[in-house]
Amino acid sequence: MAIPDYLQDTAKDFAKQATATYSAPIDTSKFTGSQFVAGEDPMQTSAINLATSGVGSYKPYLTAAQQNLTNMGGLTGATAYQPFMSPYQTDVINTTFSEFDRQAQKGINTLGTQAVASGNFGGGRHGVAEAEYQSMSDANRAALQASMLQQGFGNAQTAAQQAFGNQQALGAGQLGLSNFQRQGLGADVNMYGQLGGFRQGINQAQLQAQQQAAQTAAYEPYGRLSQYGTGITGLAGGMAPMQYQAPQQQSPFAQALGTAMGVGGLFGKIYG
Numbered sequence: 001m002a003i004p005d006y007l008q009d010t011a012k013d014f015a016k017q018a019t020a021t022y023s024a025p026i027d028t029s030k031f032t033g034s035q036f037v038a039g040e041d042p043m044q045t046s047a048i049n050l051a052t053s054g055v056g057s058y059k060p061y062l063t064a065a066q067q068n069l070t071n072m073g074g075l076t077g078a079t080a081y082q083p084f085m086s087p088y089q090t091d092v093i094n095t096t097f098s099e100f101d102r103q104a105q106k107g108i109n110t111l112g113t114q115a116v117a118s119g120n121f122g123g124g125r126h127g128v129a130e131a132e133y134q135s136m137s138d139a140n141r142a143a144l145q146a147s148m149l150q151q152g153f154g155n156a157q158t159a160a161q162q163a164f165g166n167q168q169a170l171g172a173g174q175l176g177l178s179n180f181q182r183q184g185l186g187a188d189v190n191m192y193g194q195l196g197g198f199r200q201g202i203n204q205a206q207l208q209a210q211q212q213a214a215q216t217a218a219y220e221p222y223g224r225l226s227q228y229g230t231g232i233t234g235l236a237g238g239m240a241p242m243q244y245q246a247p248q249q250q251s252p253f254a255q256a257l258g259t260a261m262g263v264g265g266l267f268g269k270i271y272g
Contacts, residue, residue, distance in 0.1 A: 003236050014228055021221050031214035038204035044196030047189050054185040061178035068171035075164040084156035093148050100144060104137040
């Protein structure tokens with residue numbers, strides 16, 4: 001069916017606009033390219049830097065714990081007490097013996113004085129009394145020495161056990177610090193990474209909206225031309241109307257293709 005005379009000028013104007021529109025290339029750089037890809041968020045960068053700088057930060061604590069384990073080895077065994085023996089023990093024992101010997105001599109002197117008074121000095125009874133006194137004195141001296149040595153050994157052994165316990169507690173604390181360091185670092189890296197990813201997602205959504213707006217603007221002439229052609233075909237009557245849908249329901253490329261098909265049909269009516 002031919003286009004009515006009263007629409008000929010309008011149809012030719014449409015054909016002219018369509019020719020100009022489809023002859024002009026679409027500048028796809030306005031809605032394509034890396035500018036529409038969200039870059040790395042600063043918090044993601046912080047997460048990467050933190051993770052990189054924190055690698056091995058727990059190792060000093062492990063090294064210290066291993067050293068404490070080595071030190072604990074020197075606090076076990078039969079001779080572990082020796083480093084804790086008092087360096088003044090011999091001086092204390094010697095001083096104690098000096099006083100003990102002085103008192104023992106006073107006792108012997110007393111026996112001699114008593115023997116003189118009784119007329120038995122130098123006699124058998126005097127000799128027996130001194131021998132018994134000396135024997136008892138020697139036994140007491142040996143017992144005193146053993147007691148002081150035992151006391152020194154006990155003190156040293158207790159100190160060694162305390163040192164062992166202290167090293168054990170210190171090593172456990174350093175292992176705990178090592179684990180805390182790793183866990184704390186991991187938590188910080190995860191937090192920065194998640195927050196950075198969230199913010200990057202927001203930026204990407206904004207860029208996609210801008211990209212969609214730029215794409216819609218680039219194809220807007222085709223949509224406007226499609227509406228123009230649809231109006232003409234509707235007025236002409238009997239012609240198949242040009243297919244057009246709103247941009248949000250059809251891609252710009254499909255919209256432009258539909259318009260081109262309609263234009264082709266209209267050209268046939270005008271110039272056919």
